[in-house]
Amino acid sequence: MSHGMQFLVAGDDHDEPAMPGYRIRLDGFSLVLSIGAYKHERNRQQRVQIDLEMTVHQDLTVTGDRLTEVVSYDGLLDRIGEATRGRHICLLETLALEIAELCFADFRVQRVAVGVRKPDIFDGRAVPSVRVEMARPGARAMTRPEKRCGRPATG
Numbered sequence: 001m002s003h004g005m006q007f008l009v010a011g012d013d014h015d016e017p018a019m020p021g022y023r024i025r026l027d028g029f030s031l032v033l034s035i036g037a038y039k040h041e042r043n044r045q046q047r048v049q050i051d052l053e054m055t056v057h058q059d060l061t062v063t064g065d066r067l068t069e070v071v072s073y074d075g076l077l078d079r080i081g082e083a084t085r086g087r088h089i090c091l092l093e094t095l096a097l098e099i100a101e102l103c104f105a106d107f108r109v110q111r112v113a114v115g116v117r118k119p120d121i122f123d124g125r126a127v128p129s130v131r132v133e134m135a136r137p138g139a140r141a142m143t144r145p146e147k148r149c150g151r152p153a154t155g
Helices: 073-084 092-103
Strands: 021-035 046-057 109-117 129-135
Touching (some): 046 092, 073 092, 092 109, 092 129
Antiparallel strands (some): 021 046
């Protein structure tokens, strides 16, 4: 990762921003793109749904109700579409990480959670999905304790 991101523990209740900020959520953004690890997936487009949440460190009281002063989620959706157009991506994990990188292009974004899923591939029997959670270095993050042979490491 170019930003040296930290992975976060899902469900961390202690990850509130220390400075003024807010969260942006985008749920159910759909794209049709070439994705999949198997040969039969290489020559057909598939629907992918994306959910994301960004923690933005910014004091909203000074934005003056101007779009140019906040993180543009509309512009982000355009960049995601452009980044996936005309190429094949093998893994949902790769797509999720690339979307996270696009979110971090704005310096105000401190944390990102990206979920991606392929709702149509198993004829309704299951929906494969991947979720990644990342933070810029210096953003508060919980890390998992190191495990050895299934037991927590002792200090």
